[in-house]
Every structure is written in C-alpha cells, then in structure tokens.
Amino acid sequence: xxxxxxxxxxxxxxxxxxxxxxxxxxxxxxxxxxxxxxxxxxxxxxxxxxxxxxxxxxxxxxxxxxxxxxxxxxxxxxxxxxxxxxxxxxxxxxxxxxxxxxxxxxxxxxxxxxxxxxxxxxxxxxxxxxxxxxxxxxxxxxxxxxxxxxxxxxxxxxxxxxxxxxxxxxxxxxxxxxxxxxxxxxxxxxxxxxxxxxxxxxxxxxxxxxxxxxxxxxxxxxxxxxxxxxxxxxxxxxxxxxxxxxxxxxxxxxxxxxxxxxxxxxxxxxxxxxxxxxxxxxxxxxxxxxxxxxxxxxxxxxxxxxxxxxxxxxxxxxxxxxxxxxxxxxxxxxxxxxxxxxxxxxxxxxxxxxxxxxxxxxxxxxxxxxxxxxxxxxxxxxxxxxxxxxxxxxxxxxxxxxxxxxxxxxxxxxxxxxxxxxxxxxxxxxxxxxxxxxxxxxxxxxxxxxxxxxxxxxxxxxxxxxxxxxxxxxxxxxxxxxxxxxxxxxxxxxxxxxxxxxxxxxxxxxxxxxxxxxxxxxxxxxxxxxxxxxxxxxxxxx
Ligand code: ADP
Numbered sequence: 001x002x003x004x005x006x007x008x009x010x011x012x013x014x015x016x017x018x019x020x021x022x023x024x025x026x027x028x029x030x031x032x033x034x035x036x037x038x039x040x041x042x043x044x045x046x047x048x049x050x051x052x053x054x055x056x057x058x059x060x061x062x063x064x065x066x067x068x069x070x071x072x073x074x075x076x077x078x079x080x081x082x083x084x085x086x087x088x089x090x091x092x093x094x095x096x097x098x099x100x101x102x103x104x105x106x107x108x109x110x111x112x113x114x115x116x117x118x119x120x121x122x123x124x125x126x127x128x129x130x131x132x133x134x135x136x137x138x139x140x141x142x143x144x145x146x147x148x149x150x151x152x153x154x155x156x157x158x159x160x161x162x163x164x165x166x167x168x169x170x171x172x173x174x175x176x177x178x179x180x181x182x183x184x185x186x187x188x189x190x191x192x193x194x195x196x197x198x199x200x201x202x203x204x205x206x207x208x209x210x211x212x213x214x215x216x217x218x219x220x221x222x223x224x225x226x227x228x229x230x231x232x233x234x235x236x237x238x239x240x241x242x243x244x245x246x247x248x249x250x251x252x253x254x255x256x257x258x259x260x261x262x263x264x265x266x267x268x269x270x271x272x273x274x275x276x277x278x279x280x281x282x283x284x285x286x287x288x289x290x291x292x293x294x295x296x297x298x299x300x301x302x303x304x305x306x307x308x309x310x311x312x313x314x315x316x317x318x319x320x321x322x323x324x325x326x327x328x329x330x331x332x333x334x335x336x337x338x339x340x341x342x343x344x345x346x347x348x349x350x351x352x353x354x355x356x357x358x359x360x361x362x363x364x365x366x367x368x369x370x371x372x373x374x375x376x377x378x379x380x381x382x383x384x385x386x387x388x389x390x391x392x393x394x395x396x397x398x399x400x401x402x403x404x405x406x407x408x409x410x411x412x413x414x415x416x417x418x419x420x421x422x423x424x425x426x427x428x429x430x431x432x433x434x435x436x437x438x439x440x441x442x443x444x445x446x447x448x449x450x451x452x453x454x455x456x457x458x459x460x461x462x463x464x465x466x467x468x469x470x471x472x473x474x475x476x477x478x479x480x481x482x483x484x485x486x487x488x489x490x491x492x493x494x495x496x497x498x499x500x501x502x503x504x505x506x507x508x509x510x511x512x513x514x515x516x517x518x519x520x521x522x523x524x525x526x527x528x529x530x531x532x533x534x535x536x537x538x539x540x541x542x
Contacts, residue, residue: 026076026121027076027098027099027100027121027122027123028100028119028121028539029098029538030097030098030099034097035076035097035099037097038093038094038096038097038099039051039053039077041093041096041097042077042079042090042093045079045081045086045089045090045093046079046080046081046082046086046090050079050080050081050082050129051077051078051079051080052077052078052079052080052126053076053077056078057074057075057076057077057078059078059107059115059126060075060078060107060114060115060116060117060124060126061073061074061114061115061116062113062114062115062116062493063110063114064110064111064114064407064408064409064461065116065461065494066407066409066467066470066471066474066492066494067471067494071120072120072494073113073116073117073118073119073120073493073494074116074120074121075102075116075117075120075121075122075123075124076121076123077123077124078123078124078125078126079101079123079124079125079126080126080127080128080129081125081127081129081130082129082130083130084130084202084204084210084248084249087125087127087204087246087248088204088208088209088210089208090125091204091205091206091207091208091246091526091527092207092208094123094524094526095206095207095208095524095526098524098525098526098538099123099526100117100119100121100122100123100525100526100527100528100529101122101123101124101125101526101527101528102116102117102118102122102123102124102125102528102531103125103127103147103246103247103527103528104124104125104126104127104128104179105127105128105147105148105175105176105178105179105182106128106147106148106150106174106175106176106179107124107126107128107179108150108172108174108175108176108179109175109179109183110172110408111408111409111410111456111492112183112409112410112490112491112492112493113492113493113494116493117493117528118493118496118528118529118530118531119529119530119539122528122529125246127146127147127148127246127248128147128148129148130146130147130148130248131146131147131148131149131150131153132145132146132149133145133146133149133153133154133157134146134249135225136157136158136161136163136165136254137225138163138164138165140225140226141165141253141254141255141256142199142225142226142251142252142253142254143177143251143252143254144200144224144225144249144250144251145177145178145249145250145252146178146248146249147176147178147179147247147248147250148176149176149177149178150173150174150175150176150177150392151167151169151170151173151174151175151176151177151180151392152173152174152392154167154177155167155169155173155390155391155392158254164256164257165254165255165256165257166189166191166254166255166256166257166258166389166390167187167254167255167390167391167392168187168188168189168191168192168194168197168254168255168293168390169187169188169387169390169391169392169393170185170186170187170194171387171393171396171397172393172394172396172397173391173392173393173394174392174394177250177252178247178250180194181194181195181197181198181240181250181252182195182239182240182241182247182250183240183241183490184240184241184489184490185490186293186445186447186452187293187387187390188292188293188294188295188339188341188384188387188388188445189255189292189293189341189343189388189389189390190255190291190292190293190343191253191254191255192292192293192445192447193293193447193448194252195237195240197252197253198228198236198250198251198252198253199214199224199225199226199227199228199251199252199253200212200213200214200215200216200224200225200228200236200249200250200251201213201214201216201236201239201247201249201250201251202216202247202248202249202250203239203245203246203247203248204245204246204248205244205245205521206244206245206521206522206524206526206527207521207522210248211235211245212224213230213235213236213239214227214228214229214230214234214235214236215227215230216230217230217231218230218231224251225251225253238517241490241531241532242514242531242532242534243518243522243527243528243529243530243531243532243534243536244517244518244521244522244527245521245527246527255390258343258344259344259345259346260342260343260344260345260346260348260349261341261342261343261389262341262342262349262353262370263339263340263341263342263370263371263381263384263385263388263389264339264340264341264342264353264368264369264370264381265337265338265339265340265368265369265374265380265381265384266337266338266340266360266366266367266368266369267332267333267334267336267337267338267366267367267369268334268335268336268337268338268363268365268366269328269334269335269364269365270335270365271335271336271426272423273334273335273336273363273365274296274336274419274422274423274426274444275419275420275422275423276362276363276419277296277336277338277360277363277419277422278296278417278418278419278421278422278423278444278451279418279419280359280360280362280363281294281296281338281417281446282417282418284355284356284359285417285446285448286417286448286449289352289355289356290340290356290446291341291342291343291344291352292340292341292343292388293445293446293447294338294339294340294341294445294446295338295339295384295443295444295445295446296336296337296338296443296444296446297336297337297338297339297380297442297443298335298336298337298440298441298442298443299324299327299328299333299334299335299336299337300319300324300327300402300439300440300441301399301441301442301443301456302331302333302337302380303327303331303333304398304399304401304402304441304458305378305380305383305395305396305398305399306331306376306378306379306380307327307330307331308401308402308403308404309402309403309439310403310404312326312327316437317434317437318433318434318437318438318439318440319439331376332374332375332376333380334365334367337380338360339380339381339384339388340356340388341385341388341389342356369381371385378395380396383395383396399441399456399458400458402439402441402458403439403458403459403460404460404462405459405460405461405462405463405466406458406460406461407458407459407460407461407467407470408456408457408458408459409456409457409470409474409492410454410455410456410457410490410491410492411429411454411455411457411474411477411478411488411491412452412453412454412455412488412489412490412491413425413429413453413455413481413486413487413488413489414450414451414452414453414486414487414488414489415444415450415451415453415486416449416450416451417446417449417450417451422444422451422453424484425453425481425486426440426442426453428477428480428481428484429442429453429455429477432473432476432477432480433455433457433473435473436469436470436472436473437466437469438457438458438459438469438470438473439458440455441455441456441457441458442454442455442456452489455477457470457473457474471494474492474495475495475498478491478495478498478499478502479498479502481502482502487499487502487503488502496530496531496532496533497530497533498533499533500532500533500534501533511533511534514532514534515534515535515537515540518534518535518536518537519536519537522536523536523537524536524538525537525538525539
C-alpha cells in the first residue's frame with residue numbers, strides 16, 4: 001500500500017490501536033428522530049452512499065488525541081457533497097434542523113486534530129470529493145482549486161502538463177492546498193506563507209448564500225486570482241482559522257520555475273548558538289538575501305528521520321547530553337541545522353551565497369553543506385532539497401516514530417526574529433518538556449518578520465499516563481508562553497479555547513467581535529462550533 005495514496009480511514013485505522021468511539025447520540029439539542037430526519041434530507045442532496053455513519057466514521061477520528069474521553073471530538077455522521085450547490089443545500093437543511101457541521105478539505109490536519117470536529121456530535125462536512133483543479137495559469141502563475149485538491153494532486157497535474165511552475169508545500173504533502181492555506185500553514189520556498197499567496201475565494205456562508213471575495217465580486221472580471229483586495233473591506237482573512245463560511249474555491253499563487261536552484265544546510269554546534277544564528281538571519285531575511293521560508297531545525301527533530309530514541313537511550317526521561325553528542329557524530333549534524341535554498345540565475349545565487357556564507361561563518365563551528373556532500377542516503381538535506389523546490393513528500397512525517405506509540409501534536413508560538421527571544425523561547429520550552437520527560441524537537445521557520453517556533457510534542461499515545469502528561473505540559477506551555485507575551489499561531493482542537501483566552505487584550509475585545517460576527521452570520525450556530533474558541537450564542541449560553 002502506498003503511504004501517499006493511503007485513505008484517511010486506512011491511515012487512522014493504522015494509527016489508532018484503540019477502538020474509536022462513535023457516539024450514536026444525536027448532536028446537542030436534537031432529538032434522535034429529528035437527527036434521523038436531517039440525515040435523510042442530507043441523503044437526498046448528496047446520495048445515500050455519501051452520508052457516512054457507523055464504522056466509516058473511523059476516517060474522522062483524531063489519531064493523536066490527547067483527551068481521555070475518546071468521544072470528546074467524535075462525530076455521529078459525515079456528509080460528502082460534490083459541488084458548491086450541494087454545500088448550499090446542506091447548510092440550509094442544517095439550519096432547519098440545527099445540525100452542527102465541521103468542514104474539512106482533505107482532513108490531514110494531523111497534530112492539530114486531523115479530520116475530527118471540535119465539539120462532539122458535530123457532523124463532518126467532508127469536501128474531499130470536490131477535488132477539481134479548475135485552472136492553472138502558467139503566464140501569471142496561479143491555480144484555482146476546490147477543497148479536496150491535495151498537494152500531491154496539484155503537483156502531479158502540473159508535472160503531467162509540463163507547466164514550468166512550482167508549488168509551495170508543507171512537510172507532509174497529503175493535505176489540501178486549501179485547508180493548509182486556510183489554517184495559515186507554512187511551506188519552504190519563497191512562497192512559504194500560504195495565506196499570503198492565497199488570492200480570491202468562493203465561500204458558502206452559514207445561511208447557504210454564496211459569495212466571491214475580492215475581484216470575484218465583479219461580474220465578468222478577469223483579475224479574481226490576480227488582485228487580492230478588490231474593493232471595500234478585505235474579507236478573505238475572515239474565512240481563515242474561522243467558522244464564518246465554507247470555502248468552495250480558492251486561488252493560490254504559484255512560483256515560476258527559477259533558472260537555478262541550490263539548496264544548502266549549515267550546522268551549528270551548541271544549543272546557545274540559536275541566539276547568534278537568529279541575529280545573523282534577521283537582516284538577511286528582511287533584506288531578501290535569504291529568499292525562502294528557511295528553517296532552523298533542532299538536533300532531535302533532524303535525528304528522528306533516521307533514528308529512534310530507543311537506539312540511543314532506553315530509560316525514561318529526555319535524551320541525555322551524552323546521547324545527543326553521539327547522535328551529532330553519527331549523523332554528522334549540529335545542535336541546530338539551518339536549511340535554506342538559493343533561487344535564480346547563477347550569478348545572482350553566487351552573490352547571495354557569498355553574503356550568506358560569510359555572515360554565518362562568523363559563528364564558531366558553523367559548517368556548510370550541499371546535498372551532494374551529505375553521506376547518508378536518507379539525509380534530511382536530501383529530502384529538504386526536494387521540499388524547498390515544492391515537491392510534496394511524506395518522508396519527514398517519520399518524526400512521529402521517535403518514541404514508540406507515535407502520537408504528536410504541535411505547539412506553535414510566534415517569536416520576533418531576535419536572538420535573545422529565540423533563545424528564551426527555546427529554553428522555556430526545552431526546560432518544561434525535559435521536566436515532564438519529553439524531548440525538545442522543533443523547527444524555527446522564518447517568516448517575513450517573525451519566527452514560527454513549531455515544537456513537535458511526540459508521545460506514546462498507547463500509554464495513558466504519558467498522554468496525560470503531554471496534555472498537562474501542553475497546557476503549561478500555552479500559559480507560560482502567554483505570560484511572556486508569546487501567542488500560538490494555530491493549535492490542536494483540545495486547546496482552542498485556552499489559546500483563544502490568551503488573546504485577551506482589552507478584556508477580550510477581539511473575541512467579542514468574533515462572537516458578534518459569528519452570531520450575525522450564523523444565528524443558529526451550525527458551522528464549526530468552537531473552532532478557534534469561537535462559540536455561537538446557543539453553545540456559549542449552554
Ligand atoms: P488538510 O489540508 O491538512 O487536509 P483539513 O482539510 O483538515 O486540512 O483542514 C484543516 C482545517 O481547516 C479544518 O479542520 C477546518 O477547520 C478548516 N477548513 C478546511 N477546509 C475548509 C473549507 N473548505 N472551508 C472552511 N474551513 C475549512
């Protein structure tokens with residue numbers, strides 16, 4: 001079975017050793033007979049084979065749940081429409097019966113909840129069947145896609161057609177182009193900020209009304225995927241990380257294939273080097289000498305692609321220093337490993353490289369590598385050389401195997417591109433994780449003016465005590481980060497309320513506005529209740 005084409009159900013089946021709970025209860029506030037009637041109506045819209053219940057719901061279980069109660073994010077049914085018209089009809093029925101719906105595109109949001117809904121009893125609106133690539137424009141460099149188009153799909157399409165365009169992909173390429181952009185995910189080419197590269201949407205509002213954003217609102221326009229803002233308020237942001245609409249089409253800018261490409265890696269010896277690395281990095285990035293969304297990867301994160309913890313350390317607790325040193329030697333990697341790439345005509349790359357090399361060479365112990373210089377067949381730079389040119393892959397997903405039992409969730413605070421801040425965040429998180437017996441595995445991904453510090457908390461999900469410990473330390477990390485002025489850019493379902501509460505300036509004014517918008521757009525509270533901590537009135541009060 002190819003891992004790339006594995007279905008969600010097969011994947012969750014493999015990932016979940018415990019039997020998942022499928023509550024037979026109706027969504028909150030609905031009688032079983034009303035719910036049965038609503039399901040019947042949904043069947044009329046999409047066809048009975050596309051309303052899933054029973055064992056089919058294994059596809060919608062979060063394989064990495066941290067919650068004791070297996071039913072906490074369980075769904076009683078899923079509906080898979082094939083068109084925006086069907087989505088509209090479904091939302092109208094959902095309003096009539098007050099059935100809460102949770103839209104997903106490919107449902108591969110692993111580490112943040114997968115395909116599972118925030119609130120138990122919410123029906124999953126699975127948009128996977130809407131998977132048409134509606135347009136690829138080579139001249140202007142964009143695609144217009146439906147929700148179910150994965151990175152693998154779009155990549156294959158572009159290759160088959162021979163278009164000279166590159167994608168920008170996250171570490172795991174099986175997710176959807178749309179879902180990742182809506183969650184404001186990142187990739188690693190110069191187009192790494194996915195939501196920044198999004199242009200023009202079609203959205204079905206909770207009422208069932210359909211709109212187009214930006215230039216899409218102008219009948220007969222020819223710039224929907226070219227100019228993001230249109231006229232009047234810029235609405236697209238409202239539909240990212242939100243529960244204000246179901247996005248049914250989205251434009252995404254694609255990078256023209258550059259005339260040259262040179263990936264590289266720089267390793268650094270000591271943990272405290274992160275401060276100097278980030279200080280060197282800031283002016284290089286802000287001045288576009290570093291062109292891509294480059295990353296600084298911690299020792300254990302890099303090591304986990306080629307080794308498991310048990311190989312180096314058998315007992316409980318975090319990896320001891322001696323083992324870390326051994327890994328550095330075995331894998332010829334640093335405590336920190338910077339992965340970047342140059343793009344453009346050779347003379348441009350030559351010039352940029354001279355500046356980058358000379359800047360990082362000032363850090364004692366810095367070592368520079370091209371993929372050809374890396375000996376190990378499965379070396380991370382060889383994989384990242386493909387990822388940084390937009391080839392979707394799954395290889396680095398093997399980090400989940402670092403400890404047995406393969407659970408993982410992402411803790412993702414944002415930091416300024418400042419050495420002292422990066423060092424502070426690193427120490428805060430590392431110390432807390434070590435205290436609770438976990439290893440520190442992270443990537444600092446560089447954006448235009450900030451760092452996404454994405455920490456992979458890898459745990460043995462077959463071990464209830466360890467899972468509980470992971471949850472506890474995660475709660476502490478969120479609290480301590482917020483106390484120090486750091487917020488998460490994204491989080492797992494189980495922590496959406498806690499993170500939302502940390503964005504509390506002026507007694508939570510931003511959240512009150514979110515609620516005002518939610519109640520105006522979705523008075524029956526049917527769309528993704530609780531997403532990002534935004535609850536509709538009926539559940540806020542209940
Ligand atoms: P992936 O792209 O990784 O497969 P998902 O499909 O799971 O990701 O989407 C991630 C999250 O984004 C979902 O849980 C949902 O909250 C939101 N989302 C995804 N697709 C849509 C959509 N078409 N409209 C509105 N929200 C969406």
